[in-house]
Amino acid sequence: MSEWLAGAPWMMLAIMLPLSGALVAFLLPRHSALVGLGASLLTACAALVVMLQVAADGRQAYRLGGWPAPLGIELVADGLSVLMLAMTAVVGVAVSVYARVYLADSPDKVRRFWPLWLFLWAALNALFQAGDAFNLYVTLELMGLSAVALVALSGSGPALWGAMRYLLVSLLGSLSYLVGVALLYHAYGTLDLALLSERADGGLQLAVPLGAMIAGLLLKTGLFPFHVWLPPAHGSARAPVSALLSGLVVKASFYLLLRLWFTFTPEGQGVPLLLGSLGAAAIFWGSIQALRQKRLKLLVAYSTVAQLGYLFIAFPLAELEPALAWSGSVYLALSHAMAKGAMFLAAGSIMTQGGHDEIDELDRVVERMPLTLAAFALAGISLAGLPPSGGFVGKWMLLQAAMTQGSWFWALVIIVGGLLTATYVFRVLGFAFTKSPHEHERHDVPATMEWTALVLALGAVLLGFAAPWALPLLEGVLP
Amino acid sequence: MNLLIVLPLLPLAAAAWLAISPRFVPVAPVAGGWVVALCATFTIAVAALVAPDRLALPMVFVQGNAALVLDATARAALLLFGGLWLTAGLLLTRARDEGPGAVMVLIALSGANSLALAQGGSLVYAGMVAAGYGFYGVIASEQGNAWRRAARAFVVLLVISDLLVFELILSATVKPGVVMPEAGGMPASLLVIGLLALVLRGGIPPAHGWLPTLLAAVSPATAVLAVAPVAAALFGTMKLLPDGAPVLALGSLALALAGVAWSLLAGLCQGSARATLGYALAATAALLLLALPAGPGQAMQLAWLALGLLAAAASLPLVALQRAGWKRDLAVAAALLAHGLAGGYAAAHAASVLPAGISLLGLPVAVAATLLLTVAARRSRFLAPADRAAEAAYLAFAPVIFSLVGTGVAWTASWPGLSAAAAAPLGITAGLVAYRLLPASARMEPGDLLLAVERASAGALHGGRVLCVNGLGAARDRLEAGLLALWDGQRWSARVRWLDLRLRAWPATCLFMLTVALAAALLLLQ
Amino acid sequence: MSFNTWLPVLVLCSSLVPGLIIFMLPERATALRTTLNLGGAVLKIVLLVLMMIGVFHGVDYEFRVPLVPGLDFVLHADALSLMFVNLSAVLWLATTFYAIGYLENSPNRSRFFGYFSLCVTATVGLAMAGNLLTFLVFYEALTLTTYPLVVHRGTEVARKAGRTYLAYTLLGGVLLLTGTVWLYSLTGTLEFIDRGFVAQAGVDPAVLRMVFLLLILGVGVKAALLPLHAWLPQAMVAPAPVSALLHAVAVVKAGAFGVVRIIYDVFGIEFAASIGVTLPLAILAAATIIYASLRALFQDDLKRRLAFSTVSQVSYITLGVAIAGPIATIGGLVHLVHQGFMKITLFFCAGNYAETLGVHKVSEMAGIGRRMPWTTAAFTVAALGMIGLPPTVGFVSKWYLGLGALEVGQHWVVFVLAGSSLLNAAYFLPILRTAWFDAPPAEWPEERDYGGKETAWLLLLPPLATAAATLVWGLLASMPGTPLDWVQFIAARKYAP
Secondary structure (H helix, E strand, O other): OHHHHHHOOHHHHHHHHHHHHHHHHHHOHHHHHHHHHHHHHHHHHHHHHHHHHHHHHOOEEEEHHHOOOOOOOEEEEOHHHHHHHHHHHHHHHHHHHHHHHHOOOOHHHHHHHHHHHHHHHHHHHHHHHEOEHHHHHHHHHHHHHHHHHHHHHHOOHHHHHHHHHHHHHHHHHHHHHHHHHHHHHHHHOOOEHHHHHHHOOOOHHHHHHHHHHHHHHHHHHOOOOOOOOHHHHHHHOOHHHHHHHHHHHHHHHHHHHHHHHHHHOOOOOHHHHHHHHHHHHHHHHHHHHHHHOOEHHHHHHHHHHHHHHHHHHHHHHOOOOHHHHHHHHHHHHHHHHHHHHHHHHHHHHHHHHHOOOEHHHOOOHHHHOHHHHHHHHHHHHHHHOOOOOHHHHHHHHHHHHHHHHOOHHHHHHHHHHHHHHHHHHHHHHHHHHOOOOOOOOOOOOOHHHHHHHHHHHHHHHHHHHOHHHHHHHHOOOOO | OOHHHHHHHHHHHHHHHHHHHHHOOOOOOOHHHHHHHHHHHHHHHHHHHOOOEEEEOOOOOOOOOOEEEEOHHHHHHHHHHHHHHHHHHHHHHOOOOOOOOHHHHHHHHHHHHHHHHEEOHHHHHHHHHHHHHHHHHHHHOOOOOOOHHHHHHHHHHHHHHHHHHHHHHHHHHHOOOOOOHHHOOOOHHHHHHHHHHHHHHOOOOOOOOHHHHHHHHOOHHHHHHOHHHHHHHHHHHHHHOOOOOHHHHHHHHHHHHHHHHHHHHHHHOOOOHHHHHHHHHHHHHHHHHHHHHHOOOOOOHHHHHHHHHHHHHHHHHHHOOOOOOHHHHHHHHHHHHHHHHHHHHHHHHHHOOOOOOHHHHHHHHHHHHHHHHHHHHHHOOOOOOHHHHHHHHHHHHHHHHHHHHHHHHHHHHOOOOHHHHHHHHHHHHHHHHHHHHOOOOOOOOOOOHHHHHHHHHHHHHHHHHHHHHHHHHHHHHHHHHHHHHHOOHHHHHHHHHHHHHHHHOHHHHHHHHHHHHHHHHHHHHO | OOHHHHHHHHHHHHHHHHHHHHHHOOOOOHHHHHHHHHHHHHHHHHHHHHHHHHHHOOOOEEEEEEEEOOEEEEEEEOHHHHHHHHHHHHHHHHHHHHHHHHOOOOOOHHHHHHHHHHHHHHHHHHHHEOEHHHHHHHHHHHHHHHHHHHOOOOOHHHHHHHHHHHHHHHHHHHHHHHHHHHHHHHHOOOEOOOOOOOHHHOOOHHHHHHHHHHHHHHHHHHOOOOOOOOHHHHHHHOOHHHHHHHHHOOHHHHHHHHHHHHHHHHHOHHHHHHOOOHHHHHHHHHHHHHHHHHHHHOOOEHHHHHHHHHHHHHHHHHHHHHOOOHHHHHHHHHHHHHHHHHHHHHHHHHHHHHHHHOOOEHHHOOOHHHHOHHHHHHHHHHHHHHHOOOOOHHHHHHHHHHHHHHHOOOOHHHHHHHHHHHHHHHHHHHHHHHHHHOOOOOOOOOOOOOOOOOOOHHHHHHHHHHHHHHHHHHHOOOOOOOHHHHHHHHHHOOOOO
């Protein structure tokens, strides 16, 4: 039994399980919630098994159908992929549990949500395990399309408009990426990442495709100044959808960028500096916008814009201490996924409770929904980089890299960004404790919704203690 | 249990009992006075009958050198305090409504006893603090508001003096190895600090303004106790400067002369007996300041002289409670004689460390002090109603007896020579003559400069307050508002919104994409 | 993993676990909540007694797990941490009693006591931190757990006060973080060692001065050093038990403790003096002392006056620590404990006046000594301690500070101490006089009836207990077993023999 378990193609299963679950949920609309939940749990198990395998045996590879590269599709799982898979698993399960309760009273949305969400999950898992550039493109497209559909799910005017914009921007980014892929194939004759890393040697034939790919991926990640699609899309989608988008989808294109970077390891300081500067600008712009917002979900969406900037600060810091800087960035990505997921779920609960999400009319919501506010606060703590949380560990590593290199500017950016984040998070908390002069309606919120948000937030905090186990996984991956 | 530790603790226990028990057991208000008298009698008994003793208290305070010691100085101090408090207690038993609260009087007695017995820097400091604040409490527990001015001045001086004493004992601890033979073991600067502390808390001119004002405004019991702070200051300084301060003899002579001259002038221009008594007390304090640099003397005669001088002064408020008659005259005469003899001895004692020619200047100081006391006695009018007069006569003798004891012990312990006896007749005669010339003329407010100092300091404080609150505080608020105004949240928010709208447009996005792609490519090429 | 490893964690959990459970309790479960609170407090004290006996016999209690690559999360019990932990634990017990009495029938008690326990957990963790990283973790945790207590009342004023509080403390947190990371990148270690670890690293003194500045500013926000003290008077909107806890135990003392740790166990006092950073710190502390006392003179609201008094008194600790001499060290460290007891008494009494009679201002306190004699007696003892008069414990701290200053030749410090005592007398003595000797008004602003008693027992006993401690430790200061004794044991190890 255990050999069968060990021998099963878990990497493949991690993709096939959600895919088949999506199909079944589509075919059985009335049971789609149960099917969806079951498929989520199974997929999470598969992803965790893959992680255990990689932790024990190192880098795993799996050829679909036995066809070798460059003809066949090869799935590769190393430390970085596995961390992303685990992140997706945890956030995915939490969002699934939440969504089942959240959408319980709108059956037409339910029967559309589960297939789309499982499809998205399959695309994500495939993306994290893809071994060549074209497969990355395909999974990227699939992921983008399902994400757009999920945004449009709520059916309201702003949601449709946001979804449309997201679609167009996503297509533009994919086009740019495809151009880059085509140029690479033309230059080197292969798309397998391992082979490309051996053959690539710099020059114009590498620079142009790489530039196009980077631009496309930045557009899909939503880095400043390409972020403009993000707040409308994330802010007007339903709460579980926003959690998925901010937590997972934007991480996928960032993961792609990291893969390309580690594959080609370009020299020179120009591009890292460019990316770092855009990241710094994102932090400031996002935080300032978040401070201005009157609605909670828009605030959280702009917070995503800001936090994404942090991920890119690792680029200029990777010169002297690459392992430290990249570990910090990856860790920030992980904890951001959990924290942002928790925040959006909490925002959803608050909106359900009061019928609105105006920040200065929160009217002592902490008394009616203490768990939700606790989730929001803990998530905010992780985002602001206050100890003890995953965000703190990530930020510490980035700061250490900055100090060792003597880069004062980046250290200052990280610190001021943390302060700004804390400002807008605590602004919300302050209003949550204060009585408002107006009366508001009150609905009951199921306990499951509150607890899932809290569990995700606790996950973000506990990540602060998990670094000694998580970071060694990245050893072989980082340059 | 060692009797020495009981002395400070017994009045405290009695005070606690008096404060708490009325809630449970109705206690007649008159009982307070009897309790005070009892505690005071115990004090006197211990002082008179117990053999010399020392109780080391290494756990108390810091340095580990604290001890309670019953030597000659302590005896004199205890007799003085005991006598004063006995009189005050007996007055309280017949006081009805006026007079201090018995609880505060007991607390003050405890403080005074602990000072009398204390040895070792920090314990002496604690005793001085307790005695000073205790007396303030006694004044404050009087009815009405007449005492406020004087009490305020007293407590300000007390606080400053406490700081000086603290500095003194700190510095003395740090430099134990410094030996300057002419200064008797302590550097001159520290001695100056010590004497300055004495001047401020002991009612010595120029820091005497509160004393006449106070005496003019309070009940008889408090007036009797008003001698206590002067005594506490003197005994405390004697314990802190055990070898005297010969190096400062000239300075203290000058100060004493000036002080006594001032008191004389001001005292003669007063209208009431109590005010004149205040100046007499100030002059007596100046006399004791004069005697201090010579040290306590081989037989501790300075302490006994202090007992003699101060107890005599304390008996005068009681004179006003008696009907005119031989008892009254006898009491007054005895008091004045004791005061004069003690004063003369003190001047002679001071002369032992003064250079030969100047030493005679001590005598006028003693004469002036006795002069003022005589004038005060003559100005006392009979004030009490008939039924209280008889008992009050015996009360008047109480402090007089202590005064006689003090002077007697000093004279018999170490004979100073007949020249020291000259001060008494000279002083009394001069006083009688002065009274004839100026029976009572209220030409000056009691407290002379006190009013001017009060006004000046009030003005300075008000100016300071205006400066700090209105001036600096307002400047700080303006600065804060100015800094906050630099950030106009609304305008910046509007600007951000404008920029955001521009960025969201499609042309902007496409332009950015192109730019980033080209930039990335160019940068990668390098 | 032996008992020695787990004991620090158990001490932490003895307030963490009850706190988390209390969050879940419904409002009505008063008895269970009280049991949890008091049970946790007593358990903590029992564990600490065990720990003290162990440390006295030379046992090493340390709990260590890796947190970030290269650095561990360390809980370590040495003599200095035990002093602070004991102070926190004892005063937590007193404040718990007081808070139970004070918040009777108030809304949101479960939330309050939950955060209360978390706050104490953060303080205890901070005390037992074995390196600068762990200290930083608990320092920020303290900010986060005290914020809900400040905004507990839910009014707009409370929200604004909380906003100011956070602005200052988060700023302090990032300064501390920057300094810590910089120091780590320079020296490669952050463990607290007697006499410091910076000297061995051989770094340029100019850089070290910058690092010192960042670290001190970071902890100085909580320690209310000028000009970072402005949050303290504003945080007075919180309920009285919170003010008592914040100002006597948790936040302010944590800042002062941070200064102590940085100077003694990171830089080492002799090294710090040699690079010339202690004198500016001493001057800053002296300026804070005088400025805060001046501000206190002009306050009519009693709690605000006490808040400025706290700012002033905590800088005594900083001053004592910054004067590089063994006796001044004793003075500064022992004042940490003494000021805690005295200030908590004052705040308890202020809370009693507000709760029983509705008296919030000094001008309303005429004759209050007749109505509430025991409370006012406790207030008097603590106020005399603030002025520094024997036989209270304030005299002992002042003595050692003055002696220490004279010993190293810094005479100006004695003037600062004298000036501060004068100002303290100026704003405390009038209160005492009014309270005891003036005539009471015909009617108090908002009197509550306690059936002939002065006030509730739970409100009366804690200030009496802490005032009694103030008197006993002040009078019998040279007895073994007083805080002074323990501090002398600590101070000896911070200097080269």
